[in-house]
Amino acid sequence: MVARLPKLIATDLDGTLLGRDGTVSARTLRALRTVVEAGADVVVVTARPPRYVDALAAATGLGGTAICSNGALVYDLTSRTVIHSRPLAVSAARTVATVLSRAVPGIGFAVEAGLRVHYEPAYTMRHPGDREAEFAVPSVAHLWAVESPIVKLLAHSAEHEADFLLTVAERHAAGHAHFTHSGGRGLLEISAPGVTKADTLSALCATRGIGADDVVAFGDMPNDLAILKWAGSGYAMANAHPSVRAAVPRHTVSNEEDGVALVLEDLFNAPGA
Known part of the structure; x- marks a missing residue:
């Protein structure tokens, strides 16, 4: 104490x-x-x-x-x-998404902007009570055109645990962003470096x-x-x-x-x- x-x-x-x-x-x-x-x-x-x-x-x-x-x-x-x-740069988010897509087939992405979240078709995770703040975009490429700053990039895979995704991200994309998770199954949270x-x-x-x-x-x-x-x-x-x-x-x-x-x-x- x-x-x-x-x-x-x-x-x-x-x-x-x-x-x-x-x-x-x-x-x-x-x-x-x-x-x-x-x-x-x-x-x-x-x-x-x-x-x-x-x-x-x-x-x-x-x-x-x-x-x-x-x-x-x-x-x-x-x-x-x-x-x-302290937002994540679009260039860094795009790089991380490309690297993770190669390492984890089927992984999906969403852009968290604080007041709303934009998700592409492969991002299948939904949050109860958040429907009014969720906005679908046609493809991953459209995420990088979202006007709001990227507070966090979210990566989700229904096939893997978050600990596995964290290990993969740190191995293949270290230096581009900061990676962590808060326990959601298969949900990786990606922020700006530092x-x-x-x-x-x-x-x-x-x-x-x-x-x-x-x-x-x-x-x-x-x-x-x-x-x-x-x-x-x-x-x-x-x-x-x-x-x-x-x-x-x-x-x-x-x-x-x-x-x-x-x-x-x-x-x-x-x-x-």
Whole structure:
């Protein structure tokens, strides 16, 4: 445990802060409010685009800052505006798609733009509740003509696990982009080189005069690993990816058991369930 109250809590959403049903429990929400009342910042750090965190903010009343799309966007929850963006260059996205198509036959691609997502016919993955934001294009080539900046390139294969796709991408396309995943079956998430949750959080903390030792972070998937290692106290959820549990010494119980709340209640001497 940290010796003093942390100045910032950084938390992933799916598999971490949220339950299986996609909601924040009353206990976890109470713990987050205790953190804010104590004067600390709460920053959501997620692979999700802004349209998802908008819905979360509306449902919970949480404000402040969110780091979205694996670090590509810094988003103000109160004003609902992007305050910093690090998009993937079209040339890099096209190169990565070409390389992965050769290495993984049948793989499909989509361009995540933050407020909407454009997908080509081979990209068959659909996200419940996202229909209004999904737009089909006739071919992969049409993805590169989308006017919005590429927040993330998504690659999906129904035939392979995400860990396999990550290994293939790093072997064949290293240097063109940053590759990670957040647990979706066969879903690879591709950002601009150097864009990670940890890099963006570190920069945000620097603007607030907050060092890593004053940060407590929570996560469950490979895209959270860098942030859990960077923070002064990083906690892997009990339901985390095996590589995350193995690499992070501090663990808490699962998201279904309010693992984030359990740690925050202890740190801030708050009442539990």
